[in-house]
Amino acid sequence: MRLLLRKCERTFAPASEIGLPALARPISAASTAAAPSAGRHGAAKPDPRRRVLDAAALCFIRSGFHGTSMQEICAEAGMSPGALYRYFPSKDAIIVAIVEEERAMRASFVEMLETAPSFVEGLTRMGRAVFSGENEMVCLKLGPEIFAEAARNPALKPTFDAVEDEMNEAIRRCFIAAQARGEIDASIDPDIALLLINAIGDGLMLRSSFEPDLPLGNMMPALAGLMARMLAPTASSDATP
Amino acid sequence: MRLLLRKCERTFAPASEIGLPALARPISAASTAAAPSAGRHGAAKPDPRRRVLDAAALCFIRSGFHGTSMQEICAEAGMSPGALYRYFPSKDAIIVAIVEEERAMRASFVEMLETAPSFVEGLTRMGRAVFSGENEMVCLKLGPEIFAEAARNPALKPTFDAVEDEMNEAIRRCFIAAQARGEIDASIDPDIALLLINAIGDGLMLRSSFEPDLPLGNMMPALAGLMARMLAPTASSDATP
Numbered sequence: 001m002r003l004l005l006r007k008c009e010r011t012f013a014p015a016s017e018i019g020l021p022a023l024a025r026p027i028s029a030a031s032t033a034a035a036p037s038a039g040r041h042g043a044a045k046p047d048p049r050r051r052v053l054d055a056a057a058l059c060f061i062r063s064g065f066h067g068t069s070m071q072e073i074c075a076e077a078g079m080s081p082g083a084l085y086r087y088f089p090s091k092d093a094i095i096v097a098i099v100e101e102e103r104a105m106r107a108s109f110v111e112m113l114e115t116a117p118s119f120v121e122g123l124t125r126m127g128r129a130v131f132s133g134e135n136e137m138v139c140l141k142l143g144p145e146i147f148a149e150a151a152r153n154p155a156l157k158p159t160f161d162a163v164e165d166e167m168n169e170a171i172r173r174c175f176i177a178a179q180a181r182g183e184i185d186a187s188i189d190p191d192i193a194l195l196l197i198n199a200i201g202d203g204l205m206l207r208s209s210f211e212p213d214l215p216l217g218n219m220m221p222a223l224a225g226l227m228a229r230m231l232a233p234t235a236s237s238d239a240t241p
Numbered sequence: 242m243r244l245l246l247r248k249c250e251r252t253f254a255p256a257s258e259i260g261l262p263a264l265a266r267p268i269s270a271a272s273t274a275a276a277p278s279a280g281r282h283g284a285a286k287p288d289p290r291r292r293v294l295d296a297a298a299l300c301f302i303r304s305g306f307h308g309t310s311m312q313e314i315c316a317e318a319g320m321s322p323g324a325l326y327r328y329f330p331s332k333d334a335i336i337v338a339i340v341e342e343e344r345a346m347r348a349s350f351v352e353m354l355e356t357a358p359s360f361v362e363g364l365t366r367m368g369r370a371v372f373s374g375e376n377e378m379v380c381l382k383l384g385p386e387i388f389a390e391a392a393r394n395p396a397l398k399p400t401f402d403a404v405e406d407e408m409n410e411a412i413r414r415c416f417i418a419a420q421a422r423g424e425i426d427a428s429i430d431p432d433i434a435l436l437l438i439n440a441i442g443d444g445l446m447l448r449s450s451f452e453p454d455l456p457l458g459n460m461m462p463a464l465a466g467l468m469a470r471m472l473a474p475t476a477s478s479d480a481t482p
Contacts, residue, residue, distance in 0.1 A: 064389060066307030144392055148385035151450045152305060185470075192463045199444025206443050207436070209392045222433045229426075230471035 049087050051077045053101070056094045060142055065095065065149050092155040099146065099156065103163050110170040119178035120231065123197070124224040131208060132217030143205045171197065178231075185233040193231070200227075290328050292318045294342070297335045301383055306336065306390050333396040336387065340397070344404045351411040360419035361472065364438070365465040372449060373458030384446045409435065419472075426474040434472070441468075 046054070055077035059068040070091060074084050088094045109126050116122030150160040172194055178184040184193075200223075208216055287295070296318035300309040311332060315325050329335045350367050357363030391401040413435055419425040425434075441464075449457055 061393070064305075064307045064393060066305045144385055144389035147447055147450075148305060148389045151385055152302070188467070189463060192460065192467065195445075195448070195460065196441065196464055196467055199448060200437065200440045201444065202447050203440025203442065203444035204436075206388055206447070207440060209388075219433065219436065222430060223437060226429070226433065226437055226471050229475070230467050234470070 048077075048079065048083065049097075051079065052084055052087055053094065053097060055079075056091075057098065057142060060095075060145055065091065065145055092153065095146065095149060095153075095156055096159050098142070099150075099159050099163055103166070106163070106167050106170070109167070113170060113174045118183055119174055120224050120228045122174060123227060124220045127201075127204070127220040127223070128217050131204065131220065143209050147202075168194065168198070182233065184231045188231065196230075197227075289318075289320065289324065290338075292320065293325055293328055294335065294338060296320075297332075298339065298383060301336075301386055306332065306386055333394065336390060336394075336397055337400050339383070340387065340391075340400050340404055344407070347404070347408050347411070350408070354411060354415050359424055360415055361465050361469045363415060364468060365461045368442075368445070368461040368464070369458050372445065372461065384450050409439070412438065423474065425472045429472065437471075438468075 052073065056068070056073045059072050059076055062068075063072070068091070070081065070084065073091075073094070074081050077084065088097065109129070112125045112129065113119075113122035116125055146156075146160075150156040172190055175184065175190050175193060179186050179188070179190070204216055204223075207214065293314065297309070297314045300313050300317055303309075304313070309332070311322065311325065314332075314335070315322050318325065329338065350370070353366045353370065354360070354363035357366055387397075387401075391397040413431055416425065416431050416434060420427050420429070420431070445457055445464075448455065
């Protein structure tokens with residue numbers, strides 16, 4: 001699921017003054033792995049790289065990627081341009097870093113998929129993790145923005161594609177394994193199923209950015225029920241080559 | 242399907258110099274209806290309002306909504322700022338006009354859905370019309386951009402929501418009619434099914450903007466096959482309340 005990768009858990013200063021909800025700060029192995037210097041700062045004062053990424057995400061959500069200047073990111077991060085440019089030479093570099101960082105998330109998603117009792121249950125758990133809202137994940141809001149930018153900006157496309165390819169490979173592997181054990185109808189073309197599964201993930205992510213109050217996390221079992229109907233072997237499957 | 246409404250058939254000057262394919266100019270009832278003054282110009286010289294919308298779409302695709310200035314739209318349209326501002330007081334007004342215009346498209350989609358021999362076949366025909374690529378529909382490329390903007394910009398949201406609501410109502414009506422005639426399992430919650438159908442439409446639209454060469458139009462029957470499995474009454478349906 002392409003957009004599932006947009007999930008992130010990130011540090012934000014209280015932002016109620018700009019109409020965004022205050023965000024919790026989960027301490028995750030993923031963010032530590034993505035920012036090696038993170039171990040050197042206390043919980044109260046994130047490292048400068050982290051501060052830039054957090055400030056940039058806030059600005060991008062508020063004004064869009066192109067509507068945000070490097071000066072605004074500096075102001076939001078409380079950092080001089082000279083300091084900021086030491087970490088990121090451009091806005092492109094910041095977006096690439098955001099997408100790269102989300103790469104670290106994939107490990108936990110893949111694990112959910114691989115350890116679930118069934119393929120559909122794995123998707124359900126992934127969906128619940130992404131859409132439960134427990135972590136106030138800002139990348140749900142940045143999703144369309146990153147999509148629009150990656151579709152246009154050649155500096156982003158390779159990173160974006162690489163992150164997606166890794167996830168796709170994992171889903172495909174689990175799908176085919178589920179077919180082999182008779183859980184998914186063997187007559188279903190994995191490419192078509194993956195296209196549909198990706199579309200559903202991306203589409204729900206977009207929906208979530210438009211209707212943040214929609215309880216998508218709670219709706220996962222019902223959605224998964226439809227997916228299960230779609231993938232389950234049918235009585236006529238034996239007749240299909 | 243929210244993003245299906247982004248489909249448009251619009252006039253473009255040859256744009257090969259900026260790396261975009263030259264676009265055909267279909268003469269559709271919908272675009273005539275959306276631009277009443279269009280009847281007064283010859284096929285070779287679109288009316289000024291049309292020229293602005295076409296130029297703006299090209300600029301938005303190339304540089305994004307926020308990366309495009311009104312000056313650039315003037316230059317692309319070959320029009321003075323004074324002339325352009327007579328038609329559109331702001332970039333917001335241009336985007337609203339693009340979305341409003343697409344509203345006229347919905348009549349043909351709804352008709353496809355209502356006249357198809359089955360609900361899934363109706364979705365297939367809509368999908369094929371949107372994704373066949375026969376019309377080089379630029380709004381497939383503008384999709385993420387409009388999504389990102391509408392999620393953030395209160396000037397856009399009401400128009401965006403209204404267009405979506407109209408389409409959603411039509412899909413819901415057809416879905417429930419298909420349940421009544423036994424074509425769709427009566428135990429399926431229409432809200433959940435609509436959420437999934439919308440997500441699939443939106444997700445495919447995004448995919449198409451990333452992989453314009455993916456033959457989504459041709460893949461519609463296979464995708465519809467999965468949808469049909471999902472919605473078809475099952476042997477155990479009778480037991481479900």
